[in-house]
Amino acid sequence: MEIKIRSIHFDATEKLQAFIEKKVSKLEKTYEDIQDVEVQLKVVKPATAQNKEASLSVAVSGTKLFVEKTSDTFEECIDLCVDSMRTQLQKFKEKSRNY
Numbered sequence: 001m002e003i004k005i006r007s008i009h010f011d012a013t014e015k016l017q018a019f020i021e022k023k024v025s026k027l028e029k030t031y032e033d034i035q036d037v038e039v040q041l042k043v044v045k046p047a048t049a050q051n052k053e054a055s056l057s058v059a060v061s062g063t064k065l066f067v068e069k070t071s072d073t074f075e076e077c078i079d080l081c082v083d084s085m086r087t088q089l090q091k092f093k094e095k096s097r098n099y
Contacts, residue, residue, distance in 0.1 A: 001028055002036040009043050016041075016074055023082045027058065031089040035059045039081075041074055056081040060092060 003024055005017055012020075024037050038057040045051075054077035055068040065088045069080040 001025070001034045004036065004038045005041070006038070007041045009045075010041075012041060012074075019075060020078055023078050024056070027082065027085060027089060030086050031060060031093050033061055034089075035061075039078070041077075044070075052077055054078055054081050056085050058085060058089070060089070061096075063092065065089065065092065 003021055005012060005020055020039055024039065027037070028034055036059050040055045040057070042053045042055075043051060044053055049072055050070055052072060052074050053068065053070045054074060055066065056078075058065045065085060067081045067084040067088065069077045069084070071077040071080060
């Protein structure tokens, strides 16, 4: 599984990148056949609360699953994205098992 991290309008710290890789790599426990994962981090310009945006795009056999969340911190965004993606992967796994 290949993990690509893109940060838009800022530079992601190594600590944040390590956190993302650790969290995202746990998705393989839910679904083994993940080809690659793209994480996109963005700071929405106005400096207000809830201005961090993260999206998670996961390529699995023939399909791309996508999640996008907004929160106060990138860590919280990634947690929410990974939880949502885990749910999507479980549903995808159930559907593919039924065919």
